[in-house]
Amino acid sequence: MAGVKLDLVRELASGLESLLFPSACRACGADLAGARLICRRCRDYLTAPLPETWRRRCDLGEEAVGRWARHPYEGPAGEALRLLKFGGKRRMAALLAAGLAPLVQVLKAATGVEAAVPVPLHPARRRERRFNQSEDIGRRVATAVGIEFKPRGLARLKYTRPQVELDGEARRANVRGAFAAREDFSGRTVLVVDDVITTGATVAECARVLCETGATTVVAVAVAGAGLTEASEQ
Numbered sequence: 001m002a003g004v005k006l007d008l009v010r011e012l013a014s015g016l017e018s019l020l021f022p023s024a025c026r027a028c029g030a031d032l033a034g035a036r037l038i039c040r041r042c043r044d045y046l047t048a049p050l051p052e053t054w055r056r057r058c059d060l061g062e063e064a065v066g067r068w069a070r071h072p073y074e075g076p077a078g079e080a081l082r083l084l085k086f087g088g089k090r091r092m093a094a095l096l097a098a099g100l101a102p103l104v105q106v107l108k109a110a111t112g113v114e115a116a117v118p119v120p121l122h123p124a125r126r127r128e129r130r131f132n133q134s135e136d137i138g139r140r141v142a143t144a145v146g147i148e149f150k151p152r153g154l155a156r157l158k159y160t161r162p163q164v165e166l167d168g169e170a171r172r173a174n175v176r177g178a179f180a181a182r183e184d185f186s187g188r189t190v191l192v193v194d195d196v197i198t199t200g201a202t203v204a205e206c207a208r209v210l211c212e213t214g215a216t217t218v219v220a221v222a223v224a225g226a227g228l229t230e231a232s233e234q
């Protein structure tokens, strides 16, 4: 349960930071100038229009079936995600969803995505955190883009170690058999929504399970991708 303790430590650190620096942007440290938690510049960055190169590639369908991360994890997106997950600042979900929705809109046009499923948390972690950040973000994105949202489409069967503590093959082994589909996705094109994609092992396992239930195509998106440079996709 090291992950749970780590969550608690981060939550406390986040609370302490806001007490010490109440007027600083939590993503970049700049003066908030009346904004809450995240400054205007960081908000604009997180909700900037989709880069034209992406739009073209998505329209052509070249990379449409695969894994897409909207922002690099290093930077405002990672900070906003930490505020959401460990600081309990659930309003961050709306900001992050606003940035992710245009990407999903283009992917929908290219692939005909019909339903969105969040990567689920294990029930024990969900109880501890009280919400699933990927569900909060995914629900808003699905509503904005006009696709069906299936918050219970996948279940997490295994209490896995955080992927961040592992690498390569260990990550794939860690999530193998971790998920089960709870709905019938026969003949459907499904979008998996995660908060962070690192190696892609988690969303690949979700896709495998969804395809087993008959999904024809699975596309995965995340707010942030680890190790990405600005405006790139994986």
Ligand SMILES: [Zn+2]
Residues within 6 Å of the ligand: 025, 026, 027, 028, 029, 030, 038, 039, 040, 041, 042, 043
């Ligand atoms: Zn900022």
